[in-house]
Amino acid sequence: MGSVIAAYSAAWIILMAYLLSLGARQRKLQQALERLEQAAESLRAAHVR
């Protein structure tokens, strides 16, 4: 049974690791998008002036 647990755990670890890496990348994307929005805002403000 030990080997079965090992194999199943390895599978779950690999797949969850990939899922988490997707999550991490998503967060970075969100942050970058927000920064872009902020920069666009300040640009618009500068233009208005």
Place this chain on the structure above:
Amino acid sequence: MPSWRIAAAVAARDLRIEARTREALLAMGFYAVLVMVIFSFAFAGDASLTGLAGGGLLWVALLFAALVALDRSFSREAAESSWTGLLISPAPRVAVLAGKFASSFVLLLGLEALLVPLFAVLFNAPRSANWGGIAVTVLLGSWALAANGTYFAAMSAHARQRGLLLPLLLLPVSIPAVLAMVEATQAYLAGGGMANYWLRILAGYNVIFTALGAMLADAVLEAE
């Protein structure tokens, strides 16, 4: 200018450069010999080595040398304005790629002319070996390595870590070709019967992948 002329011009230029600075040829040749020597130690100097692992050893040495030759073929171009000019021109990409392939192919054949006899001597290849068959294998095998190698060298020319990327791209795709080369060489050395089958696989492989490389030439050769 007709495509074959462009290809011939590119090939001739490359070969002329290599001939002029002979250092590269000597370095590659020495490198391949060195690989053969070092790897022979892995097999404990068994006299029956030729029958067991001989064919493989020859092709490992050639693979290493090919990687060096192919990398050189494109690393030089980055600095050359003539290369950029060629890519911007309406010259069909296939022609340029074909020229690159031709020069690499010739280079590899030259290398093999040195290595195969050396291999025969160092590893006591049996006199009964089918050397005609081995010559054909070397020809087809070099074609496979030069064709895919040229394509992937062009591909990795755009990337960071060029030297690392080329073997990473070339070797997995070349698996069936390398398998066929080694098995055919083994068969011809040992006088076995399977060689023809492997040569047919190799020939088929060359047709498919040369065509594929030609069709997808535009993807890899872009001026930036």
Place this chain on the structure above:
Amino acid sequence: MSGAAKSRWFAGAAAATLALLLIALYWALIGAPTEATMGTIQRIFYYHVPAAFSAWVAFGLNAAASAWYLARRSPKADALAVAGAEVGLAFLSVNLISGPIWAHPVWGVWWVWDARLTLTLAMWVMYASYLILRQLTPPGSLQPRLAAALSMFFAADIPIDYMAIRWWRTQHPAPVLFGGPDSGLAPRMLVALLWSLAAFLALAGLLMWMRYRQALAQDELTRRRQQQLLAQEA
């Protein structure tokens, strides 16, 4: 579909996938009977086989998407291609790790160079090199094209690999293998396998969908960055 509807749909799909995975786990560990010859360790099969199948589906999508990209230069095609490659590699890794874990007690060795294992390892290296290529080439119009071309080489290569390696292995004395685990399945075992297959395919689909959306979002970000750069210069 509106943004809110999309997230609801996604949450539903995620929940369904989790449910499938749990059902599959139940069936794999408890529902399926213990195999007569191998014993408990045979249960690895319920993860090992569906993982391979999911990987093949993902790689197939990568190949199709790559061909589509070369024909149409569609960013959606490229997004699907990278999603298929990444998810496929993850599932193939599951396959390649569960295999030796099963093999060691059963065959006495971790690995043999038989036709199927050699081919699987070759495929793993290929798609790993695909991802490395994408990592090392600058983002832009060139990267998707290079990657798509490479994918076409794999698509041509894998069938030839299959033939050549198969032949190679029949010429040399093959290691003694037990009859494949898919020879003659008891009905309850088949049920377990099918639940696992459904669960893994659902997970693969979900992960690919997530990666696909992310790739498109990344493209969007790059585009807007460029726009902003131009706007700033003005």
